[in-house]
Amino acid sequence: MWVDLLAEEIRRTRPAPRHVVNDAKSPSGRVHVGSLRGVILHDCVARALADRGAAVEFLYGYDDYDPLDGLPAGRDDLAAHLGRPLCDVPSPDPAAAPSFARYYGDEFTAIFTRLGARPRVYWTSELYREGVFDDAIRVALDRASEIIELDRAISGSRKAERHPVQVVCEACGKIGTTVVVGWDGALVAYACRPDKVAWAQGCGHEGRRSPFRGGSKLQYITEWAAKWRLFGVTVEGAGKDHMTRGGSHDRASAIVEAIYGGRPPFPIAYEWFLVGGRKMASSRGVGVPAAEFADLLRPELARFAIVRPHFRQQVNFDPGGETIPLLYDEFDRAARAYFGREDDPDLARTFYYAHAGGGMADVFRLRFARVAHLCQIPSVDIAAVAEAEKGGALTPADRAELDARVADARRWLETYAPPHYRFEVQPALPDTAAALTPEQRRFLAALVPLVEQALAGEELHAAIHALKGEHGLAPKAAFGAIYQAFLGKDSGPQAGWFLAALDRDFVVRRLREAAGQAG
Template sequence: MFWADTITDEVEKRYADKIKAGEAIVVRDEKTASGQVHVGSLRSASLHAIVADVLRSRGVNVNFFFEINDFDPMDGIPSYLDEEIYKKYMGVPLCNIPSPEVGFDNFAEYYGQEYVRVLDKIGFGATVYRASELYRSGAMNDLIKMALKKKDLIREIYYRISKSEKPEGWYPINVICERCGNLSATNVTDFDGELVTYTCSSDTIKWAEGCGHSGKISPYNGNAKFPWKIDWPAKFVAKGVDFEGGGKDHYTKGGSRQVAETIAREVFEHEPPYGVFNEFFLVGGKKMSSSKGNAATAVEMSTILPPHILRLLLLKIPINRQLDFDPEGDAIPILFDNYDRLAEKYWSGVKDDDTQLFNFIHLPDERGDLPQRFLPRFSQVAFLVQMPHMDTYKEVEKMKESELTDVDIAELDMRITYAKHWLADYADDKFIFTLQETIPEIANTLTEEEKKATTQLAEKISQAEVLDGASLHELIHEVKEESGLSPKEFFGAIYKLFLGKESGPKVGWFLSTLGKEFVVSRLRLEK
């Protein structure tokens, strides 16, 4: 069963009455806009978006919210920003920090909107709102009052669930200092039912500087913010959330999910939403050099892969399994091959988990109308675009063995674009090929047996009438058998002669793209 169907079944079971009554199921996801969004966040995005999507496909009414969390304080300065400029904002809510680029209201808008554009592009878009709006609108006021009144219960829950000790007199809220605007440096010491008393001091937390001010202020309408473990359940209540998961790191025993659910029930007297965790998304990473693109960001990932292929990457394995992706290796060609296999199945009329997945990797408005088209292998397209003397369209037409239609050409154009991007910015050297105009130096390493075999192949090819990939494949295997060489030795010898390296694309197909005369003379070591 497609994993998202299993989770959606559970959502339908839990909220059967609500669904029956025609009420909307609320799905929520959020991301703190503290800098360029890491690709890992796309896993959370895919979990929530696919559950909303599958529910809708079953006719269920859904409100899917995405929160740009712009009310969290800056708690670290991204490496690509000037520390000297930003260190004074440590502890200040992100919505009150200037944008690094002109044209955006604030820091959080700049990074938040960038991420939202990615989500929209890949069909994971939702109704967007900001955490600052939620607080400023007053929607959190009652919850703030409840939490302040039950501060000792919250303290006890922190200790009971996560063994974390808060000092006596601790209040579960941070206010924004009226004088300096810092949130993390303030410490609330009293609540009289209407106003909180606070001090703003560098002693409150190591990394934020306070101004020494103390005062009294209303904690409502955006003057204050909950710490994360209370913020989360308060949002469950304020938005009426039915489905919301989170990263695996929050789901440990005694972790923030468990604390949040307990606070939802015991403090806010509200049943928390159903949710599951998402595993991490790792980018083959450590060895990625800085001269190459930065696939670790969601934005960059959305330029390396077209939307449906990125959705395939995100949806093909269950959400509770780790996803590892190395854009420098063969992960991208393999991903396209996966797509091609699913497409073939889908177009042959099969209905199973694979075709269900195939359906959902396309955007809702593309589904049901997926034109059958020729899908040239990505690895072969990536090879062809590196051969300046070859017409990629003609070669693909040969593969198809009939004229390319408009949809075939659109598909090929798309694959050419992404293949070029991959080759230019990511692909490992072993995928980079240059056809050698003259016999390369490495040909000197060929053994006598290998030379004998390549000459033998030249003879067979010169006598052959038909020279396509399949017939060449046969000839090559005949010669290999006769020569007694291993595939690695024989194919390696051929690649060395033409490409100056020991590996290359499928050898029969490769030679078929080069022209008989050239192939024969090169195999004879003539030029």
């Protein structure tokens, strides 16, 4: 399983008694689902290293001293704040969070916490203001031209503006618009340029200030390198766009080695995790907020969907069609493998890494598609069906598992379930039943005595199959007749279980009515 393989490779190439696993994100709006793959990947690797006896610290950083460099959709009112650090941009809801960065960061933290990832969260703005980066800033100012040359050599870019330090303008509070024009070892001279960047306008102020304790920040490549050194990061992955040759990871690696005397962490370049499907609020897959994905399924299943594919495989998760029932079936197979009832070591480990906290008991798992069908049948006691199938009473853990499935199924039926999974038992004989053929009507009439025998779902299902054969009906004609009589459509759940779960007198009355023998 890829997490175990990564952990083994880390142990081989970066042996250390203590590992620091770091992931980070600039909270510049609602955090997208691709970043969730990042957190879960790092959480799994941290778990795997800890399991192998290492002391592990798992960090998650919100880079909220980064400037706001674009407006979230529908937030043109924030235009005046472009260029300010994210921690200084107003919160969409000041009662919920004190800043723009906090608002979106806290939302994302709540999501990955629910999915079982519990890193120590840090906010870069706090570290700057506490002076944690001061030494790194001093080094960057002292050796600025060396850093710029090094960065140009690695990136192959001749772009002029890559001074490793960005000063906060004392006049307008922007950090994205300033350039450093002098440094005397105590104060940094800077200019706030109206035209430095296309996305924000500086105020024209020129001044001198201390770069320390929040007076400036490191440009993000140098900041990445400084963090690795400061925190002693040994493992840090990033989306593949950062991991290209001469890309940001290579540039930060060169700086940490040449300037800060540190070692780049073990890199993990992971692929996109897209969420597709016509019904998602954002149509562009990569832009789907993590919250929308996490709302689809309970934590273990959402996590399983992320952990199951290899990290180098691009995922386009479309919650429509058969995706969710198949995911659940795969999850159940993984559980059987984990508890030794199926031989699939890879899936067994996937189940382990999908664990989101709480118990990992070997519970009874009623198939998701069954649950989705059952919870649409009025008056059915799903727990009783589960007990019958289990062949014994449900334990509290069985019951909790079933409740989670029912909740997922109901949500799925309201949102992404394809029409053939959705049905509603019609209170009166549907008009469409008038189109039933004489053969179908005879078949329904013959079904009455079978239903009256009060068979269990499985036996009734077998009996219906036998009856269909006796009547020489194709499956579609036979089962279609049942669905038309009860649901007013051509397809539906497995008929035996379906009819067995309904009130028997109701079923008999309806069959007679549909057969034309009402009364």
